[in-house]
Amino acid sequence: MANTRNSAPPESERLLAQLSASLKRHLPLASARKRLVVGLSGGRDSVALLHALHELQAGFDYELAACHVHHGISPHADEWLTFCSRFCQRLQVPLTCVAVTVPRDAAEGLEAAARACRYAAFSRLDADCLVLGQHLGDQAETLLFNLLRGGGVHGARGMPESRWLRSGLALLRPLLAMPRGEIERYLQAHDLAWIDDESNLDVRHSRNFLRHRIIPELRMRFPAVEGRFAAAAGRFAEAAELLDELAVADLGEVPASFPVPVATLAALNEPRARNLLRYLLVRQGVKIPSEARLKEALRQLLEAAADRHPALILGEWRLFRQRREVRLEKTLGKLCDNEIK
Template identity: 50%
Template sequence: MSSGRGTRGAAPSGPRAATVEPTLAAILGRFIAPRLTHGRRLCVALSGGLDSVVLLHALSRLRAAGLDCELSALHVHHGLSPHADAWVEFCQEFCRRLDVALAIGRVQVPPDSGEGIEAAARRQRQAVFARCEADWLALAQHRDDQAETVLFRLLRGAGVRGAAGMPDERSQAAGPRLIRPLLGVSRATIAAYAGEQALSWVEDESNADLRLRRNHLRHAVLPCIAQQFPAAAQALARAAGHFAEAAQLLDELAAIDRLLVVGAHGRIDLRRFNLLSEARARNLLRHELHRAGMRAPETRWLDEALRQLASADAASATCVGTVDGALHVYRDEIHVVRQRPPIPVVPLAWHGEAQLAWGADRLNFAAATGRGISRRLLADAAVCLRTRSGGETLQPDPRRPRRPLRKLFQEAGVPPWERDRLPLLCCGERVAWVAGLGVDAAFACAGGEAGVVIALESGAQPRIEPGLESPPAAA
């Protein structure tokens, strides 16, 4: 049915059957109950579509039957559909009837990010998920979605990990753990439950756009396959489990290999790495990138990385980049470095603040006596933070001569790709302090004198402003 509020779907009402609901309730109960021992706050990513509506409704009934959880819902307003506001209203009314708290996360999807609208929307959604205040965030993907995912990824040339499809549980870099309680449930079972409960839902018009490859698989390819292979969805979902098991075994092999090739600093020793067979070296590289939170690389990238690593030596400065970061060789060790936000390109004035952001990192300034930089000397000129421009010198030890930063960085073992990101504290035109090297002797604090000690804190999390409406994904 259609209305000015957007397209809605509804199942005809009728007598409740005893066959479908217990199956769905039993699956959900078995999945959710053991996890609640590690946190009771359970959120459902509510798009307003059939799947997420059924998931929230079924969980609310389990809660009423004694499931010990704090149930809430989250809706992401992407603003991509003319019906987006109507979907918010539907979710608000649905949650009101279920007595479930609803949070709304409003995002702006950049149209020209270069990654496509779907990928950009997914990235914005994940950022909202990371701010969700819950222990568990439940997504409503089901067995048919899993089958589509496996087929889609295989057609794109995915490896074992990609062909494993969607996990039923995974952590995020921040925020609650993501769970998919319905991965073992078919779309038909979900639709039957909606019919038994006379539920209504909204339909996202983009789901019918066959120009989108996932939609083409769902509406054209998989139904055609099902004519010859009626159990195709179950078979593909079962294959995902086999691939997941194989991926786990490959991870365990990579962990064993890592112990064999790790060096004194906890990084992979290049010479030992190059003694591995090509297949095990590839597997270990994939494992290292995954541990660093980077996506699986293309085969041609792995080929190039292995070629360069095979010919590298202790003096090499090998760098093979991906969209997520880079692989470096420095002093006979392999470094995996994630892509990081840019650091300031213009000098950043310091007026005595206790903290200053430095890209994704943070500088902490602590008052001290007889240590650090002399506050008296810093008062002689304007103080700022900047990166090196070339030719700067420092004298960390008053007993040794002033030397170029380049030489000091080399002696301290600071990798080349880090040197241009490190902050320098300058008083006027003079360098008073360099991260990773210390205070210049000319600015050192005398005994009993007021000073300031600076520390660079790596990977500071961005501050989340209070009052932000919170999150979900279309499901």
């Protein structure tokens, strides 16, 4: 745990200005009640965010609460919960703790599995807006991570400042354009303590490797690397929106859902058909496979003989062809003999 104190320089209030501007842009996403819940891990970013939202509460007239997800992975997890409880008591902010069980043998890795459990817990909150503390450095890491995974234009667009988690619950990342240094200055200026998760230093995790090994090296040669990556993510987001509009146009009168007629995909050239298939999968909330695997899946779905039933397993989903349609269904853990590798 760290705790430092400085006199408050004017620069420390930039975080409040950034937060205020984001709230003015996005609070209309929420209902008139405007109940905001901060995802509070106890780390630097979430502590600064909750404190700043508490400072601005009177001016925006919203209800403020916090949610701590107890993963039970670290031996210090109970200490983190105690820290978050005491911090919320100091601010007189209600705190909800949700305990989750993270599968240690998840195919996507422990880090991704913990994230999935965390968002599943957040999606059940009684709130209008979930507010998270990701910042400029997190955006840069996300862009680089997704590019290295072969995520394409949609992956390279990074994290949006706001989106819907579910009907009635908006997700807001108001500090996404804020450099990490500004957050640290805010913590120092307001004499705020935080906790350090030791797993954040473990470079066996891909994001930590990028954060501690790759981006610092890039910053030595390109000092504005994080801002440049974030700007690129914004341009990729615009390109992704245009691709989505093209997919809607290619659907014509066909509903934007599965099943989709094979003829609709077959009438398009390969890149547009793949774009349409990707668009439909994203709408369904399915994690998109690599471009190479998606390309091979499309080829088999369109070209396989009539007596064949090619299928692509996507986590808990199965994409397959049946009766001249491309369909999507839950797998319930069952694999298909004709699974597309």
